[in-house]
Amino acid sequence: MSDIQISELNFYYPKAVDAALSSINLHIQSGQCLGLIGPNGSGKSTLLSILSGLLTPTTGTLNFTKNKNLSLIKYIQQHVALVPQEYAFYPQLSVSQNLQYFVSLCGIKPSAQKIQVPLVLQQCQLDKVSHQLANTLSGGYKRRLNLAIGLLKNPSILYLDEPTVGVDPSSRAAIIALLRELKKQGKTIIYTSHLLSEVQEICDQIIMLNKGQATQLELSQGQKVLSMAVEHTAINLWQDRFNALGLEFNLQGNSFELTLASYNALLPILDLIRHSPEPLHNLHYAATSLTQHYLNHVEKNDPTKH
């Protein structure tokens, strides 16, 4: 079990003028799942490469809570696995042959190797296709094989770069169920995805990267949005009612949108609706979604939008 601590980390690719990552500070507790989101080119893969020891920070530090006798690289080799976005297996070998080959590179005892291959075949639901050549697998099974290879050394920390890209809904559900199971076993997971609903579903903490800078998204305290469409003839009445309660609103056509700090702020509005004789066309109340947070953040940092 290991926490991950990143302090004031900066990274520049050789000859690059702009930092790919700047002033990153992160603490990931062991057993937690961290979601890493952000637009293309925001630095997600670069951060995963640094966390995997493939790139060295230009400045700043990366630390794992670990046995002090073990060097950072040795620790990563033994306890960390990166499941890359690209398929990282031999297409002309079968699923079993791939797993047999990669388990031999894990640096674990032959007795443990014998246990790990059938275990990951079963965990990733690959038993049915174990004799099939990897290049003949469906997209969903290719993703599962990629993941299975990452699990062979029974890592305590797992990095997943877009693990469900290009898979059908049933394979996606199987992969998500497996990630939940791995989390239950106490594995620390860092997960990048463009599928925000998926990240929201399984992650304990979400970090948004934008142009190499990280922001933590506080979803549990997310604001709530009430939208309601009223009769055209009642627009002025509703404006007066909201003004009387000191509520700010956006009005588009006959639709009002109010951002509320909490559920309690909704109660006086419901009271108004109950006592109002004019019918409503539409009423919708929901937490601001991760997609909305994401778009707000990207837009706020996009100079072309100002």
Ligand SMILES: Nc1ncnc2c1ncn2[C@@H]1O[C@H](COP(=O)(O)OP(=O)(O)OP(=O)(O)O)[C@@H](O)[C@H]1O
């Ligand atoms: N090998 C490289 N050499 C120089 N610059 C690079 C290299 N790899 C990435 N970059 C640059 O570093 C920045 C971060 O890229 P990175 O691949 O980490 O983003 P990402 O968020 O993973 O993107 P995507 O969602 O498209 O995978 C980008 O500006 C990219 O152009």
